[in-house]
Amino acid sequence: MFDVEKIRQDFPMLVKQPELIYFDNGATTLKPQCVIDAVTSFYTEHTSNVHRGDYAIAATNDRLYDGTRKIFAKLINSDPLEIAFVHNVTAALNQIAYGIGEELREGDVILLTKAEHASNLLPWFRLAREKNLKIEYIETDSQANISVESFRKAMHEKVKAVSIAQVTNVLGSIQPVKEIAAIAHQYGAYVIVDAAQSVPHMKVDVKELDCDFLGFSAHKMCGPDGVGILYGKKELLEKLSPIFMGGDMNARFSSDTNMILKNAPIRFEAGTPNIEGVIGAGAAAEYLMSIGLDNIHEYERKLRAYFIEKMKKLDNIELYNPDNIYGPVAFNGKGVFAQDAAGWLASKDIAVRSGNHCAKILHEIIGTDQTIRASLYFYNTKEEVDRFVEAAADISLENAVGIFF
Amino acid sequence: MANSLLNDPEILRELIMDHYQYPHNHKLTEDESYASVHMASDSCIDDITVQSKIRDGVIEDIRFDGVACTISTASTSMMTDLLKGKKVEEAKDIIGNYFGMIDAKEYDPDVLEEAVAFKNVYRQANRIKCATIGWKAISQMIEESEKDA
The missing domain is CATH 3.40.640.10 (Type I PLP-dependent aspartate aminotransferase-like (Major domain))
Structure with a gap:
């Protein structure tokens, strides 16, 4: 039985940083106590x-x-x-x-x-x-x-x-x-x-x-x-x-x-x-x-589907991989430079990566050099996705610059 | 501070947004009498070129272009406004004060004018590079011009 709340207890980072939404799992992952x-x-x-x-x-x-x-x-x-x-x-x-x-x-x-x-x-x-x-x-x-x-x-x-x-x-x-x-x-x-x-x-x-x-x-x-x-x-x-x-x-x-x-x-x-x-x-x-790799895969796939459906509803967001069924959600806030938007998310205790993610010729496929990548793992939750989407809805140039004041 | 408007965070935020959306001196020249510095290796993201014409101890012109975040673009744009037409000695004083502010040390806000908008950048260590990219470029060119002289 896949129990995400029980799984989260295995990760000291998640226990010690309850406010943190860690959606940078494509970069690196958190470590369980074992x-x-x-x-x-x-x-x-x-x-x-x-x-x-x-x-x-x-x-x-x-x-x-x-x-x-x-x-x-x-x-x-x-x-x-x-x-x-x-x-x-x-x-x-x-x-x-x-x-x-x-x-x-x-x-x-x-x-x-x-x-x-x-x-x-x-x-x-x-x-x-x-x-x-x-x-x-x-x-x-x-x-x-x-x-x-x-x-x-x-x-x-x-x-x-x-x-x-x-x-x-x-x-x-x-x-x-x-x-x-x-x-x-x-x-x-x-x-x-x-x-x-x-x-x-x-x-x-x-x-x-x-x-x-x-x-x-x-x-x-x-x-x-x-x-x-x-x-x-x-x-x-x-x-x-x-x-x-x-x-x-x-x-x-x-x-x-x-x-x-x-x-x-x-x-x-x-x-x-x-x-x-x-x-x-x-x-x-x-x-x-x-935990079971099949269970992990299934849980992440469903969580990602829930995530992308909510992101699709935001007018201020451009998505680059809405039809893919798996992996990170790559997006930008319209008219906001990726790193600025990531700064806004960081001010809401959300960890993502912005930039080209070392895939420096991918722009020849997607037409942009810069994206925000929100990447999930099996310890992430629907509640985190909800909080993330709320913050993403507020991505704007004003808010992104506002973090400096 | 001489200009009290520059204490208002709303105004400072507007200034940064304005310089980002409509950057000043944002066009490179083909004129070969200009020095040029390409800043792209410090980070994965920002990629800007700054050009300047420094003659007889005066910065006659500064221009820039490239892809960069709000902080990089706006800070470079303000730098061009602030240093254009200045004597190199004056410019060095302004640059010194700017880096002082960014490093959270003592500085004179009056000489920085609009650039005080970046006074809080030191709190976001990962953005210090952004707020200094254009300023480093002009510092390099000033140094070079002094070697040549």
Whole structure:
């Protein structure tokens, strides 16, 4: 039984800041007590490095750290050895682009969309500039949705990699990754999924999607900062060159520069990792699974529908994704600069993000550089939506400037 | 303060709105004798260009254009009004007082005229960048002009 009031009690931020309406979950999420406890107990009860110590506490941390792979494997239906811990989804996507880049030749094409976050554009842009590759964009509708037909049209023999967000970060467009992967694989192209805005909110099954690589960040799913999950099909991970060289990821090396690296996933974890972060991320994944990703998805979908219906009724608001059924609500107050409107909302204890949300070519789809993004999570409530909409109804230039007096 | 109207928050709010909706000196020139500074890297959002013509120790002209929030636009617009035609030494005094106000330190409200509208910005730390973007641009150009001299 999904009980939002009970769930809210798990989050100290919500208990300690009862007036705060936190609708900036696309940026980062609040942390439940169980995650905080998992992190702090590492500091107060069992600090050590991993994969290096011969004492009991070190063994405990090896078990907890490597054991977290099993938790994430369960979350996305992979093998534990297909889960590498990196710093965030950005690191995961950079690693993937770097590794795949070795195989690409001049004239090869990378297929993206204009709705992608900088982290799923710039690693590919750099690669394209270095190796004379071509970037092409899959056509989307005005709310950034890819149709299977438009993908089929975009796909051709030169395309070697397709990299897309499963749920886009501003408009919440849900892309048909499974169908896209099936088509792309007929051409032998890699399929890479930025799952930063999907894994926290819905059941994601990498076997069902049949994607080749996938990345997401723990902090967007109630976990600590500084932990990203890099998933890759086992045989592909074993072929991928690591970006970072250093401790733990090597098996042996000699003065003549010969080196033997460890197998995946450790090969992608050079240096001391964010051990407490990974353990905390595991606690977060278990917490989400205990509530049920399907329950979370269903609750958010209904809450978002309630939210957007109320926003549609406001004359002073322009909506950019009213027809999408999921994800953030992207809007502007008519005639009010997004950051000014966000300032007005902040004066009402409402946290949102304004600007371009790192999706700096999305304006080519929606025609504006600036939006306010209100992004929900499963601990948000209808009462919060009501209060939000009341404040949104009062977004005006006068009120936005009025906060300074 | 000399002008008591500038103590009225309603008036100050109107001033900011007015400078945002109808910014002054809001057109760039192609004239190559102007110095130019593009301010876009400080934040994700604001993207403005400020131009100035500084000759013989006098700021003869200031212009700007770009996409920016009310605070950035209005503060830059007021800056152009306030510093245009001033001697560099006077301008530096005004700029010093403006940054003093923004940093919640002592300042002389009389020399700032309308720009006192931004006296409360220090309370919203995330907007300090907005209220200073145009002022930083002109400061850079004054510094450059002094190097050249």
